[in-house]
Amino acid sequence: MPRPLRNSYGSAKPPYSYISLTAMAIQSSPQKMLSLSEIYQFIMDHFPFYRENTQRWQNSLRHNLSFNDCFLKIPRRPDQPGKGSLWALHPDCGAMFENGSFLRRRKRFKSERDRTSKLAKLITDETKETHSTAPRMKDDNPVRCLSPVDVSPSSFKHPFNIENLIGTDIKSAVQSCPTMTAPIPSLPTCPSCMSSPPSATLPSYQGNLWSAVPTAYFAKPCSHHERIKEYEIARLGQQFYHHTGELASFYGAVPVTTAVLPQAMFR
DNA sequence: CTTTGTTTAATACCAA
DNA sequence: TTGGTATTAAACAAAG
Numbered sequence: 001m002p003r004p005l006r007n008s009y010g011s012a013k014p015p016y017s018y019i020s021l022t023a024m025a026i027q028s029s030p031q032k033m034l035s036l037s038e039i040y041q042f043i044m045d046h047f048p049f050y051r052e053n054t055q056r057w058q059n060s061l062r063h064n065l066s067f068n069d070c071f072l073k074i075p076r077r078p079d080q081p082g083k084g085s086l087w088a089l090h091p092d093c094g095a096m097f098e099n100g101s102f103l104r105r106r107k108r109f110k111s112e113r114d115r116t117s118k119l120a121k122l123i124t125d126e127t128k129e130t131h132s133t134a135p136r137m138k139d140d141n142p143v144r145c146l147s148p149v150d151v152s153p154s155s156f157k158h159p160f161n162i163e164n165l166i167g168t169d170i171k172s173a174v175q176s177c178p179t180m181t182a183p184i185p186s187l188p189t190c191p192s193c194m195s196s197p198p199s200a201t202l203p204s205y206q207g208n209l210w211s212a213v214p215t216a217y218f219a220k221p222c223s224h225h226e227r228i229k230e231y232e233i234a235r236l237g238q239q240f241y242h243h244t245g246e247l248a249s250f251y252g253a254v255p256v257t258t259a260v261l262p263q264a265m266f267r
Numbered sequence: 268c269t270t271t272g273t274t275t276a277a278t279a280c281c282a283a
Numbered sequence: 284t285t286g287g288t289a290t291t292a293a294a295c296a297a298a299g
């Protein structure tokens with residue numbers, strides 16, 4: 001049972017590490033991600049101890065966000081106002097705390113082989129670069145997506161090629177798996193526009209089978225256009241979940257939006 | 268300018 | 284004692 005937080009410790013220092021406090025804040029949020037200032041605010045709201053000496057502990061907290069693999073920096077979508085990025089918990093860091101009580105850390109979370117954290121960094125960098133390059137390509141094809149089974153070299157300047165991000169072991173596993181034609185699963189209704197996308201815009205997909213698109217992708221408002229992109233991303237995530245489980249948890253648990261993923265993927 | 272984020276370093280703590 | 288972890292300080296860059 002999670003302990004009640006409010007005024008539990010008066011002005012005494014709570015028995016939680018900065019990592020615990022930050023994880024609490026993030027997990028308490030509906031979208032499971034918060035801005036830096038929102039993390040500050042949560043901690044100050046719930047623990048009076050941290051209403052003082054803010055310079056000191058906030059510096060420490062920022063250090064923890066950057067230093068620890070368990071925190072993922074999620075870029076804001078262009079239509080999301082505010083400063084800085086959003087911070088989420090790495091989906092694989094669930095076992096970090098004993099019995100989930102936040103009181104003790106079992107062990108430091110280290111993403112295995114740096115693969116997922118590298119992926120997250122690459123995604124962040126690609127997103128930043130993509131947004132800074134204002135002029136878009138002439139022959140934009142918004143739904144052309146790199147298929148996991150398509151190993152043709154990318155012509156992008158900064159390719160977000162899934163094959164570049166995964167080991168050759170996974171790549172060969174994907175390529176060796178049975179290929180078949182499957183209809184794209186129907187998309188859940190967008191909570192923003194409350195209508196289903198026209199099915200004509202959704203091509204069938206020749207490739208490996210995938211399971212259902214995680215509805216988490218549609219927790220945020222999106223346009224039809226964006227939804228198609230998000231669907232392509234979900235497909236990649238599920239694709240690799242099917243065979244490895246590793247990348248899947250990354251994509252599945254972090255509410256990835258189009259802003260998180262490089263637009264180069266769709267050109 | 269301030270805020271946000273990254274990184275290095277020193278130090279303290281704690282359990283094996 | 285040693286290794287892993289947590290805290291704090293500080294320098295610095297990037298971005299708004």
